[in-house]
Amino acid sequence: MEYQEILAKYADMPGGMIEAFHAIQEELSYLPEEAIVQAAQVFGKPVAQAYGVATFYSMFSVKPRGKNVIRICESAPCHVAGAAEVVAALEKELGISMGSSTADGLFALEFTECVGQCQGTPVITINGKPYVDVSPAKISGILAECK
Ligand code: FES
Structure with a gap:
């Protein structure tokens, strides 16, 4: 599943950004920069806040890594x-x-x-x-x- 589809799936869910990040990472093994930027748009948050979520939790990686x-x-x-x-x-x-x-x-x-x-x-x-x-x-x- 593409990250765009995943973001759309969680767009209306409370706390959806973290759930979406988990799902994207499960699919791609990491959170690509463009997915984080788009997540900010989808969830109506500043990009800095989306980056904050992506980098705060140790289980998320913003760098490509093995499957x-x-x-x-x-x-x-x-x-x-x-x-x-x-x-x-x-x-x-x-x-x-x-x-x-x-x-x-x-x-x-x-x-x-x-x-x-x-x-x-x-x-x-x-x-x-x-x-x-x-x-x-x-x-x-x-x-x-x-x-
Ligand atoms: S110390 Fe608890 S799992 Fe390693």
């Missing part, structure tokens, strides 16, 4: 449980470093704070779906699910 967004929890419990080894395994497997995306546009690597799954540290999420008790040995299998 499958892998987020690694870097809060203390996951850190202690070996998140750094999981990061190293992901970077090695994907050939990219944290904060970047693969050239084929399939994966992006980001850090996140606690995602509320501390019973299974270390934790990663892929497009919001949590994977618990992750170890370097499990990375290949987890990534294969996404391809």
Whole structure:
């Protein structure tokens, strides 16, 4: 679905801008500048306010990134449980470093704070779906699910 259609769908909904941004990001993996500008028009807000919404929440990205967004929890419990080894395994497997995306546009690597799954540290999420008790040995299998 094009971002214009998504904006039109949420135009009359209270709090629709955030919902529309979620839907656009689900479709495109990020919020393009032109979508943010158009959202301001659709919701009758200043462009600066639409940018404010798009950049305030850490789950939104205003930069293009890979389709499958892998987020690694870097809060203390996951850190202690070996998140750094999981990061190293992901970077090695994907050939990219944290904060970047693969050239084929399939994966992006980001850090996140606690995602509320501390019973299974270390934790990663892929497009919001949590994977618990992750170890370097499990990375290949987890990534294969996404391809
Ligand atoms: S500390 Fe990592 S999920 Fe809570």
